[in-house]
Every structure is written in C-alpha cells, then in structure tokens.
Amino acid sequence: MPKILYLMGSAGSGKTVVAIGLAKVFQEAGFRVSYFKPKSKGGEPGKRVDDDVVLMKELLGLNLPYEIISPFRYRPYLLTVGHTKRTGQLKSLILTSFDKLQENADILLVEGSNEPYISSSLEIDDYTLAADFGARVLIITKIINDFSLDSAIFKDEMLKNKNIEVTGHIFNNVRRPLLDKTRGIYQPLLEEKSILLGIIPEHTLITSPTxxxxxxxxxxxxxxxxxxxxxxxxxxxxxxxxxxxxxxxxxxxxxxxxxxxxxxxxxxxxxxxxxxxxxxxxxxxxxxxxxxxxxxxxxxxxxxxxxxxxxxxxxxHHLSRQIKPGDEKIINLAYNQVKNNCDIAKLLELI
Missing domain, CATH: 3.40.1390.20 (HprK N-terminal domain-like)
Structure with missing residues (x-):
C-alpha cells in the first residue's frame, strides 16, 4: 500500500506548487509518485480539463486518462442539476479512481479543493475523502495576516476531531515583510498544537500571473x-x-x-x-x-x-500564475522552494 498524503488548503495557498515540489523531491529520493485530484473546479467555457491535472499528468508521466486523475468537476450551482440523487455514485466514482492511482505507486499525492468544505452536501468534501482514503493530511496555508494562522489551526483541529491524522503544516507564499513575524510569532503558536514542516517565502515568478x-x-x-x-x-x-x-x-x-x-x-x-x-x-x-x-x-x-x-x-482579483507543462524554469523553482525551505526528512518520517 502506498503512503497517501492529502494536500489541503484554501484557494491561492499554493497546493499545486507544493505538489510539484514534493513530487520531484520524492522522485529524487527514489519513490514512485502518483497524483490524484478527486475534484476539479469546472464551469469555465471551453475548458474540459483542469490545468493542474494536465501539468501533473505530464510531470509524473501518468498513463491514465484525465477523467481518472480527476473524476469529478464541481461548480457553485451544481445542486440544481440533480447531483443530490447521485451521492453514492459520486463517492464510488472517486474511490474507483483512487484505487487505480494507487497501483504501482509508493506515494500518492492527493490535491484538495479550493476550500475543504466544498461538496460537503454531496459527502465528498476534503475531510470526508481524507478519512475514506486513510490519508495523512498536510495543511498548506498562505500567510496574509493573523487570520491565516487561525485558519491553519482551525483546519488542524477539525481534522483531529474527525480522527484524521495531520502530518503537519507548510506556511506558503509568505511575503518578505511577514517572514520575521511568521517565524517569531506564528510558528511558536502553531507548534503548541501541531507540527510546522516548512516556511516557504513568496517568489514572484511562481505566484505572479503573466x-x-x-x-x-x-x-x-x-x-x-x-x-x-x-x-x-x-x-x-x-x-x-x-x-x-x-x-x-x-x-x-x-x-x-x-x-x-x-x-x-x-x-x-x-x-x-x-x-x-x-x-x-x-x-x-x-x-x-x-x-x-x-x-x-x-x-x-x-x-x-x-x-x-x-x-x-x-x-x-484572484488571478494567480498557472504553471504550464514544459515550463521547466518555474517547475524547477517550485522544486527548489520546497526542497530548500521544508523539512523533507521529517515529512517522510511522518507519512
């Protein structure tokens, strides 16, 4: 059985960038890495496949169709088209894909939704899926202000209340003026309750759109x-x-x-x-x-x-950079950001 690591965070936290970095670091350490995004955001005209899924499929050389790597697309008004009657079918669809992506993998990276609560009415929110998968959760938080720390601690406590194991946290995309406060105030406060595995400074080439x-x-x-x-x-x-x-x-x-x-x-x-x-x-x-x-x-x-x-x-307003397949400069930047700013040895120990 592979190790299942569920990357959980809000929109803009940088889950995909962390997934890229971890995938390359784990591969470098000799692990066979797979990737799963149970739910992708849908609704964009003309776009049938999530960009993150296209990127990770190519990066990891996954020989599975897109609809297996990301079997369900959510939208803000999904409940008006009758999905409430398909809750069991949706869960079964996701679990079938999950089983296929585990094959021939040592580590399966699962990327969560824009918010962990999304699709809770359909019983396929991130908390529920992490429990169904038997996953350990890595919480990714973009540090903006004190509320960012509150969000990280709240997610941590929610997971633990549901008996889901939290591997730890990464504070991501931390702007330079906030680095000292993050290390001096946020880190000690978080470490009273959980484990901090990394503080990744913001890099404009990764975060800024073109x-x-x-x-x-x-x-x-x-x-x-x-x-x-x-x-x-x-x-x-x-x-x-x-x-x-x-x-x-x-x-x-x-x-x-x-x-x-x-x-x-x-x-x-x-x-x-x-x-x-x-x-x-x-x-x-x-x-x-x-x-x-x-x-x-x-x-x-x-x-x-x-x-x-x-x-x-x-x-x-919420536009951020979308890393494209073949963008080696940005992919290598993501890899170096994770490798140089996270405790990878400790993470591997915990998962």
Whole structure:
C-alpha cells in the first residue's frame, strides 16, 4: 500500500506548487509518485480539463486518462442539476479512481479543493475523502495576516476531531515583510498544537500571473505589445485618481497592471513612465494614438476590454500564475522552494 498524503488548503495557498515540489523531491529520493485530484473546479467555457491535472499528468508521466486523475468537476450551482440523487455514485466514482492511482505507486499525492468544505452536501468534501482514503493530511496555508494562522489551526483541529491524522503544516507564499513575524510569532503558536514542516517565502515568478493570463481571463484585445505578454504582474492599480495624486502612487507599485478607462489618456501616459507591465483599458474605448505609440516604445502591452472597470477588477482579483507543462524554469523553482525551505526528512518520517 502506498503512503497517501492529502494536500489541503484554501484557494491561492499554493497546493499545486507544493505538489510539484514534493513530487520531484520524492522522485529524487527514489519513490514512485502518483497524483490524484478527486475534484476539479469546472464551469469555465471551453475548458474540459483542469490545468493542474494536465501539468501533473505530464510531470509524473501518468498513463491514465484525465477523467481518472480527476473524476469529478464541481461548480457553485451544481445542486440544481440533480447531483443530490447521485451521492453514492459520486463517492464510488472517486474511490474507483483512487484505487487505480494507487497501483504501482509508493506515494500518492492527493490535491484538495479550493476550500475543504466544498461538496460537503454531496459527502465528498476534503475531510470526508481524507478519512475514506486513510490519508495523512498536510495543511498548506498562505500567510496574509493573523487570520491565516487561525485558519491553519482551525483546519488542524477539525481534522483531529474527525480522527484524521495531520502530518503537519507548510506556511506558503509568505511575503518578505511577514517572514520575521511568521517565524517569531506564528510558528511558536502553531507548534503548541501541531507540527510546522516548512516556511516557504513568496517568489514572484511562481505566484505572479503573466500579462497573457490577464488577457485570457478578460478575453481582451491586444492593441500593442503582443511580444511582451510573458511579463509578470505583481500588483493591480485602478487609475481613477487625478494626475497630481497618480504619479507618486504609480511610482510606488512595481510591475503593475493599470486598469483605467480608454478615455483616460493622461493617466495612461503617466503610468507608462513608471514600472508598468500592462495597460488595461476598460469600457471598449480606444485610447489616443499617443498612448499606443508610447506603449510600443516602452514594450508595454495595451489590452482593450469591453467590461467596465469594476467588472474587470472582479475578473482578475484572484488571478494567480498557472504553471504550464514544459515550463521547466518555474517547475524547477517550485522544486527548489520546497526542497530548500521544508523539512523533507521529517515529512517522510511522518507519512
């Protein structure tokens, strides 16, 4: 029987990045590694397979169809299409896939949902599945503030109350200004109740989406800068202020996307004189030619969208980088982040 390690955390915690790093570290140690994502988020038009599943299938060379590696796709309004009558069938479907993925593996990495409670009405939430699989759980938490620690401790206690073994925790994507507080305050508090196996600092190349990912999420039209869509976006600024207050603010934000109306040529031109990765012009309003000319000179993509500014912000608010198969630079970064910042020997001991 393989060791089953269930990676549990909220959206944006970096479960997939940790899965990539652990898979490569375990393989390096001589283990045969498999991957399972029981539930993937569905509902995106034109997308039939979860990107994480495509990536992990190729990375690990899994010779199984996508529908085995991730047999169920959840959506926010799933209960309206009659799935409540199929609870037993869904559980059976997932367990059948689970059995197949265990074959010829020493370690099976199971990646949880965007939130552990998702699909609890169908009895296939992460807590229930971890118990069904007999898995040990590794809790992944992105440290943002004190509530992040509360979330980690709450998940830990929930699992232990359900008699599910918690291997430990990883604090992931910790921003540099929070590292000292994480080590000096959060770590001791967590270790009073559980085991901390790693603190992984944020790396912008892993966490920050590219201009192309913004463009795809917004279904926007690239007016100039098609050759620069691989630039990363570390921050988003909404250009609704006047020019006098805009310049000092824009200078403080590096590698940013500036979202503003196409009729705000003054603000767009000001943004182009600061560290800007992309201009996103809303409302379907084409900018003045001077904006496009200056953007081309600066190699800054300009993207036109037909949504208003508020709707545009909503679409990119939770956007994070999607690692693609063959992106060796980012995959190796993920591997090094896990290897250099986590106690792998202790983790292997505990699972």
């Amino acid at each position: 201009v192309q990912e913004f463009q795809q999420a917004l279904n926007g039209e690239v007016l100039v800068g098609e050759n620069c869509l691989d630039r990363i976006i570390e921050d988003v600024v909404v250009g609704s202020m006047n020019i006098d207050s805009a310049l000092s603010y824009l200078r403080r934000c590096l590698n940013k996307a500036v979202i503003t109306g196409g009729d705000r040529s003054d603000l767009a031109l000001t943004a182009l004189e600061t560290s800007t990765s992309a201009l996103i012009l809303t409302g379907g309003l084409y900018p003045d030619v001077s904006v496009l000319t200056r953007a081309e000179e600066k190699n800054v993509p300009v993207i036109l969208v037909y949504d208003d500014t508020y709707a545009t912000i909503e679409k990119v």
